[in-house]
Amino acid sequence: MGNRLLQSFWERVKHPPRGLAGAALWLALGYCLLELLRLGNSDWNALFTLLQVLDGIAFIAVSVPLALRFVRRRLLWSLRSRLVLTYLLFGLFPVLLGVTLVAIFGYFAAGQFSIHLMETRMSVAQDRLLAHNENHLGRLLHMAGHAAGEANQPNGIRTEDLAAALPGLRYPDSLEVPITTIHAEDRLFVDGVAVESSGGELPSPARVPLGLPSWVGVLPNGRFSGVVLDGDELYVVAIGQQRLEGNRVMSLVTSLPVDAPLLDLVAQGLGRAELFAIATVASSKEDGTPGEVKTVERQRARAHANAVSGGSAPPPVNLADVRVSFVSTIGVIDWDTGATDNVPIRVISRPSLLYRQLFGGSLGGVITSFYRIVLGVLIVVFALLEALALYLAVRLGRTITGSVAELYAATQSIDRGDFNHRIPVRGVDQLSELGQSFNNMTGSLQRLMVEQQEKERLQNELSIAQEVQANLFPHADCDLANLQLHGVCRPARSVSGDYYDFILFHSEANEHGKKRTETGVGIALGDISGKGISAALLMATLHSAVRAYRFASEEVLYAESPVAGLTASREEIGDDAGELFQSPGRILSLLNRHLYRSTQPEKYATLFLAHYDAKTSWMTYSNAGQLPPLVLSRDGSIRRLDVGGTVVGLMDGMHYEEDGFQMRSGDIMVGYSDGVTEPENDFGDFGEERLMEVVARYRDEPLHVISAQVMQALDAWIGAEEQPDDITLVLARQL
Numbered sequence: 001m002g003n004r005l006l007q008s009f010w011e012r013v014k015h016p017p018r019g020l021a022g023a024a025l026w027l028a029l030g031y032c033l034l035e036l037l038r039l040g041n042s043d044w045n046a047l048f049t050l051l052q053v054l055d056g057i058a059f060i061a062v063s064v065p066l067a068l069r070f071v072r073r074r075l076l077w078s079l080r081s082r083l084v085l086t087y088l089l090f091g092l093f094p095v096l097l098g099v100t101l102v103a104i105f106g107y108f109a110a111g112q113f114s115i116h117l118m119e120t121r122m123s124v125a126q127d128r129l130l131a132h133n134e135n136h137l138g139r140l141l142h143m144a145g146h147a148a149g150e151a152n153q154p155n156g157i158r159t160e161d162l163a164a165a166l167p168g169l170r171y172p173d174s175l176e177v178p179i180t181t182i183h184a185e186d187r188l189f190v191d192g193v194a195v196e197s198s199g200g201e202l203p204s205p206a207r208v209p210l211g212l213p214s215w216v217g218v219l220p221n222g223r224f225s226g227v228v229l230d231g232d233e234l235y236v237v238a239i240g241q242q243r244l245e246g247n248r249v250m251s252l253v254t255s256l257p258v259d260a261p262l263l264d265l266v267a268q269g270l271g272r273a274e275l276f277a278i279a280t281v282a283s284s285k286e287d288g289t290p291g292e293v294k295t296v297e298r299q300r301a302r303a304h305a306n307a308v309s310g311g312s313a314p315p316p317v318n319l320a321d322v323r324v325s326f327v328s329t330i331g332v333i334d335w336d337t338g339a340t341d342n343v344p345i346r347v348i349s350r351p352s353l354l355y356r357q358l359f360g361g362s363l364g365g366v367i368t369s370f371y372r373i374v375l376g377v378l379i380v381v382f383a384l385l386e387a388l389a390l391y392l393a394v395r396l397g398r399t400i401t402g403s404v405a406e407l408y409a410a411t412q413s414i415d416r417g418d419f420n421h422r423i424p425v426r427g428v429d430q431l432s433e434l435g436q437s438f439n440n441m442t443g444s445l446q447r448l449m450v451e452q453q454e455k456e457r458l459q460n461e462l463s464i465a466q467e468v469q470a471n472l473f474p475h476a477d478c479d480l481a482n483l484q485l486h487g488v489c490r491p492a493r494s495v496s497g498d499y500y501d502f503i504l505f506h507s508e509a510n511e512h513g514k515k516r517t518e519t520g521v522g523i524a525l526g527d528i529s530g531k532g533i534s535a536a537l538l539m540a541t542l543h544s545a546v547r548a549y550r551f552a553s554e555e556v557l558y559a560e561s562p563v564a565g566l567t568a569s570r571e572e573i574g575d576d577a578g579e580l581f582q583s584p585g586r587i588l589s590l591l592n593r594h595l596y597r598s599t600q601p602e603k604y605a606t607l608f609l610a611h612y613d614a615k616t617s618w619m620t621y622s623n624a625g626q627l628p629p630l631v632l633s634r635d636g637s638i639r640r641l642d643v644g645g646t647v648v649g650l651m652d653g654m655h656y657e658e659d660g661f662q663m664r665s666g667d668i669m670v671g672y673s674d675g676v677t678e679p680e681n682d683f684g685d686f687g688e689e690r691l692m693e694v695v696a697r698y699r700d701e702p703l704h705v706i707s708a709q710v711m712q713a714l715d716a717w718i719g720a721e722e723q724p725d726d727i728t729l730v731l732a733r734q735l
Contacts, residue, residue: 111326263310497535595649
């Protein structure tokens with residue numbers, strides 16, 4: 001296992017990834033290398049540490065976008081992961097934040113309440129101490145007045161009388177004030193013993209915890225109580241004052257040290273309390289000014305704290321009865337300077353203790369139990385509602401993600417060509433309708449694919465038909481020695497219903513081996529009713545029939561046709577097929593009979609047939625309903641070739657007239673279908689006039705150039721619209 005990991009790591013090193021991943025890898029390797037260098041060379045520790053810090057910052061800067069990209073591409077790619085994250089952000093996180101906020105506020109409220117109880121109890125202790133102080137002061141004044149004489153009033157008591165009365169003073173054991181200091185004029189007494197006096201030396205007691213500072217003076221209302229800080233010791237102090245003879249003031253100072261027994265009393269039923277008396281700096285210099293307390297200069301540092309604690313935190317009642325530890329400050333007075341300060345205080349308690357302190361005796365009883373039960377029921381109901389919301393969210397998430405997953409799998413199957421894949425539809429919601437719509441779409445695609453295949457098959461057949469039809473048209477211009485021919489057909493669709501053909505006539509080779517020469521040409525131009533395949537098939541029939549009458553022998557012509565049942569006598573046909581074709585009217589009669597008996601009644605064709613004799617330049621023609629070709633002479637006059645009859649294949653027994661004319665040098669015969677003259681735009685039809693204008697303009701150009709110019713003019717006339725009909729153009733020019 002270790003070898004495989006090392007091998008994988010080495011492969012990564014040899015072929016490191018690029019981009020952010022590669023940068024993160026190199027930064028990690030650099031950090032490890034700097035750590036090795038730092039351990040191996042202690043003289044450069046500071047430099048290597050600085051480089052490691054810079055390397056770590058760069059690694060974090062590279063890793064953050066790399067991690068975001070990984071989360072976006074891997075963890076958040078799935079819709080289910082996105083929905084889970086959305087639910088956490090919109091559903092669970094607000095609940096957790098609310099619970100956390102309530103817990104934080106509850107913790108702060110509990111801590112503040114415990115501190116408030118602590119301060120309140122300290123205030124109660126101060127009030128009790130002040131009451132004791134005032135009681136003691138009254139007793140002292142009473143005793144001093146009794147010693148000096150009943151007539152004396154408190155304001156008339158002399159200091160000597162007060163000092164004489166103090167040695168006999170004893171405090172009862174029930175008094176909770178261990179130390180009492182009395183200051184009268186310039187004499188300081190502690191427990192009845194003078195400490196300092198300008199009038200003489202008196203023995204000093206072993207311990208004097210508090211002296212009377214100069215800031216006391218004459219107190220407002222003659223009283224003071226509070227927590228004072230003397231050096232690093234805390235005391236609860238009460239001061240009572242009484243005016244004596246000569247506007248003198250007697251101050252009775254009663255102090256109680258803040259120690260463990262006092263904090264035990266204060267923290268009873270609350271938990272554990274701790275006070276931190278931080279040492280302050282206080283200094284004064286010797287001064288011989290009368291009336292001031294003479295001390296030596298003293299300096300105390302703030303480097304340590306004297307902690308006093310009392311009470312104890314009980315064990316928890318239940319799991320929710322957590323430990324509440326709260327730190328605050330309590331106001332104190334600096335005994336030397338009188339300045340206000342604060343010392344830290346910490347109370348360690350539990351919610352059950354604070355709850356008892358808050359409600360006291362109201363915790364018992366039926367109503368309180370009812371409230372407690374109702375609160376518990378509400379908590380259970382809210383928990384069940386949250387669980388139900390979580391369950392419904394999971395179910396909805398699975399439904400949504402399951403539908404999306406099925407849609408994704410279905411699209412993958414469709415991409416692979418499996419159009420038989422269907423999504424299982426469950427339920428009646430919008431997602432189910434989406435799955436059903438997808439199934440319908442898949443079925444439609446399957447049908448469209450079948451139709452597309454059928455269309456492709458038909459298109460292939462149309463391509464074959466188009467190729468076959470293209471072979472029916474003349475492959476090249478069949479020019480004679482004195483006549484140029486050109487024809488073009490452009491279908492509106494894949495195949496055309498128009499028809500044109502050039503049929504050459506040759507002389508027979510003689511016995512001396514003389515080659516055959518062109519004696520004439522037959523020109524055919526027709527238009528089949530309808531468009532598309534049916535018109536193309538009829539066009540092929542017409543083409544075959546015309547060619548058959550051209551190449552048929554005499555025996556075939558007067559014999560009965562097995563298809564159409566046509567019969568003709570030798571007298572009707574003539575001596576040979578060439579002579580037959582020299583009479584276009586007779587050919588049209590035969591074609592009319594053939595098409596009428598071999599096609600549907602609604603099928604017919606317009607057809608123009610002409611025979612050109614190369615020796616005499618004589619053109620014989622007959623027109624069966626085709627748009628009459630136009631002959632443009634050299635002098636600009638136009639002949640219309642409109643002699644003939646009606647369309648072929650519509651009625652039986654029709655006869656067609658013939659006409660002929662002499663082709664002169666420069667004459668151009670223009671044969672065309674209705675696809676040339678009938679295209680429309682906003683200016684009307686293209687028409688014969690525009691056709692002949694184009695031909696006249698380019699009459700001296702080769703025929704294929706004239707044909708191209710006509711097509712170009714037609715395209716410009718039609719514009720962006722679809723070609724409405726098949727376009728066929730036949731040109732013949734006499735040389």
